[in-house]
Amino acid sequence: MQLDDRDRRLLALLQADCRISNADLAERVGMSASACWRRVRAFEEAGLITAYRAELSPQQAGLAFQALVHVHLTRHNPEHLSQFITAIEHRPEVMECYATTGQADYHLHVLCRDIAAYNQFLENFLFRMPAVESAQTNVVLRQIKTQKTLPL
Structure with missing residues (x-):
């Protein structure tokens, strides 16, 4: 357009x-x-405008723990990969997911109530996925910039 x-x-x-x-x-x-x-x-x-929504403060909503999770897959089995993607799309903690080049196969932006909730996310969900070999977590200490608008 x-x-x-x-x-x-x-x-x-x-x-x-x-x-x-x-x-x-x-x-x-x-x-x-x-x-x-x-x-x-x-x-x-x-399809240029895809939605209208209110922007909420994660901290005010009780989601104080924020992490970037770098996920490494065991193998690229199409069935396991499809299950992984579908499961990630349905997890409310996962705000964004990117398939990328480089060391990690996927990068997740995860918001949780606290570190205990994040640990439950890892143990009860992510590490139980057959496609997941490992994950490296970078805890977000503070956000420097969050761009919500596209630079037109």
Whole structure:
């Protein structure tokens, strides 16, 4: 999808505040309300806008423990790999999962209540997966930057 400058402004405003009214959005980008609404709908239908949601504070929600987990697989058995991916997609503690090149096969961003809950995640879930050989944990001490908006 080709984006012009007005589209980029519109999308930047929506990323900053998805609760902005269509009338305010249209006024701020210099469009009529109906044209603005049609453009936003086109972004949704094209899959550019994938969701609207509230951003929560993990600490305020009681999720003070945060880790980056580097997972090494035993072998790339298609059945075990499929089970691993499906299981990861359904775990609420796993905020993000990336398949990457390099030493680890997968990188997980995990949020838990505390270290005990994280240990349960490892022992009762991750280490019981047939595809998992090992995992290395890096505990997040503090976040320096969290970019929630795309640089359009």
